[in-house]
Amino acid sequence: MKRSNRAKTARFSTTLAIDDKARKLKATGVKLWGFGAGQPDFPTPEAISAAGIQAIKDGKTVYTSPQGTVELRRAICAKLERDNGLTYGPDEIVVSAGAKQALYMALAVLIDRGDEVLVPAPFWVSYPEMIQLLDGVPVILPTDESTGFKITPEQLAAAITPRTVAIILNTPSNPTGSVYERSELEALGRVLAERGLHLITDEIYERILYDGAVHVSPAAVSPNLREMTAVVNGVSKAFSMTGWRIGYLAAPRDWADPAVAMQSHLSGNPCSISQEATLCALTGDDATVRVMTETFARRRTRVLELLAQASKLRVVPPKGAFYVFPDFSAYYGLSLDGTGTAVSGSQGMAEFLLDTARVVLVPGDAFGSDRHLRISFACAETVIEEGLSSMIAVLARLR
Numbered sequence: 001m002k003r004s005n006r007a008k009t010a011r012f013s014t015t016l017a018i019d020d021k022a023r024k025l026k027a028t029g030v031k032l033w034g035f036g037a038g039q040p041d042f043p044t045p046e047a048i049s050a051a052g053i054q055a056i057k058d059g060k061t062v063y064t065s066p067q068g069t070v071e072l073r074r075a076i077c078a079k080l081e082r083d084n085g086l087t088y089g090p091d092e093i094v095v096s097a098g099a100k101q102a103l104y105m106a107l108a109v110l111i112d113r114g115d116e117v118l119v120p121a122p123f124w125v126s127y128p129e130m131i132q133l134l135d136g137v138p139v140i141l142p143t144d145e146s147t148g149f150k151i152t153p154e155q156l157a158a159a160i161t162p163r164t165v166a167i168i169l170n171t172p173s174n175p176t177g178s179v180y181e182r183s184e185l186e187a188l189g190r191v192l193a194e195r196g197l198h199l200i201t202d203e204i205y206e207r208i209l210y211d212g213a214v215h216v217s218p219a220a221v222s223p224n225l226r227e228m229t230a231v232v233n234g235v236s237k238a239f240s241m242t243g244w245r246i247g248y249l250a251a252p253r254d255w256a257d258p259a260v261a262m263q264s265h266l267s268g269n270p271c272s273i274s275q276e277a278t279l280c281a282l283t284g285d286d287a288t289v290r291v292m293t294e295t296f297a298r299r300r301t302r303v304l305e306l307l308a309q310a311s312k313l314r315v316v317p318p319k320g321a322f323y324v325f326p327d328f329s330a331y332y333g334l335s336l337d338g339t340g341t342a343v344s345g346s347q348g349m350a351e352f353l354l355d356t357a358r359v360v361l362v363p364g365d366a367f368g369s370d371r372h373l374r375i376s377f378a379c380a381e382t383v384i385e386e387g388l389s390s391m392i393a394v395l396a397r398l399r
């Protein structure tokens with residue numbers, strides 16, 4: 001049977017794979033505490049859902065413009081101006097099936113076979129996969145706790161080759177929760193401008209911030225950068241709308257137009273009903289968003305208090321998003337009560353913790369760091385209390 005090389009190398013998202021394993025265990029009656037979720041555990045705010053229902057009743061169930069409805073694109077422009085200080089026209093906006101598709105389209109417009117795209121690690125799992133699907137080469141820029149998981153201008157400059165076409169920046173970051181500050185973006189922006197590189201920014205977690213952190217859209221730090229950037233965002237995380245599948249990109253016409261052309265042949269257009277719900281989300285009162293982010297902030301505080309009880313964990317408090325990404329490596333090489341098989345690597349640790357503490361964490365190797373595991377606090381407070389206590393008790397038995 002014929003299978004393309006693309007099909008042979010495509011891998012299932014590992015963050016989904018761990019959920020899958022846990023789901024199967026759960027189905028056998030085992031009680032688990034899940035910290036794998038990549039989505040808010042709140043319902044979509046009622047007014048937004050009502051707008052979706054109304055769209056169905058009003059017959060807004062037919063094709064829209066491949067680019068998204070003009071009403072929604074105008075609302076996105078207003079949002080970018082209001083929240084990010086960015087000026088775009090509706091023709092520079094492409095609405096898509098989630099930020100995921102917007103990222104893929106933004107990359108598809110740039111990459112020819114063999115082109116390199118820089119990806120700071122730890123990275124969101126889909127970036128390298130998307131680049132490879134497009135026959136590009138992901139070039140990983142490792143970061144660690146010493147720079148708060150952020151790349152430096154020197155590191156960026158040193159990684160650029162004649163084949164480099166772009167870099168992806170994710171701020172706030174999944175999985176580390178790092179947030180780039182304006183001065184850091186300005187310094188990176190100078191290198192990008194000098195070297196004529198494109199920038200794709202993933203700002204999907206912009207509303208979820210802690211300890212007074214401020215989100216700065218990288219495209220807003222200089223007019224040069226705006227011309228070289230595709231801003232990607234969406235409503236999945238901020239409005240708890242992951243299943244509605246609406247994201248968007250904002251980019252100059254010569255980047256947005258080919259993305260629309262491709263999308264017109266791929267998905268046709270993003271879901272008409274979801275576009276109406278998104279219009280409501282972006283133009284309505286966002287009190288429920290504030291309640292969600294306050295809840296995340298309280299949970300984060302408790303998660304950090306609990307993790308501090310595990311003496312060998314190294315934790316950088318996240319500035320944004322709803323994940324903590326502790327370094328578990330001081331426990332590698334140890335075994336339960338000093339007997340049996342030693343735990344090794346993030347996959348080994350995730351499996352060990354699933355089997356012994358009944359907690360579901362995502363191994364860091366999926367994000368480009370085998371020393372870490374990701375803990376999502378998009379889960380109930382009882383899960384945090386019971387699950388992390390169970391995990392800490394097991395970690396204390398590793399010798």
Ligand SMILES: Cc1ncc(COP(=O)(O)O)c(C=O)c1O
Pocket residue numbers: 038097098099100101124170173174202204233234235236242245246247
């Ligand atoms: C960093 C990052 N970007 C993009 C996405 C995809 O978002 P969407 O649901 O809008 O496709 C996710 C979802 O987990 C994410 O964590």
